[in-house]
Amino acid sequence: MTAPDEKLSYEQARAELASVVERLEAGGSSLEESLALWERGERLADICQRWLDGARERLDAVRQSRETAS
Numbered sequence: 001m002t003a004p005d006e007k008l009s010y011e012q013a014r015a016e017l018a019s020v021v022e023r024l025e026a027g028g029s030s031l032e033e034s035l036a037l038w039e040r041g042e043r044l045a046d047i048c049q050r051w052l053d054g055a056r057e058r059l060d061a062v063r064q065s066r067e068t069a070s
Contacts, residue, residue: 008044013044014044017044020041023037
């Protein structure tokens, strides 16, 4: 992943991913462009998944701390 990608918020990555999917579904792109879009979509999906995994970890940590406190 490139440095600018690391700075994308979940919302930014999700919005760009939706745009990539729309472009792929619309068709009309060359094979090379379609492959580049697909690769970009994969990177964006990974970014979104990392954000979601991090959110899950934070929620689990809060739940765990509440359970041990009671």
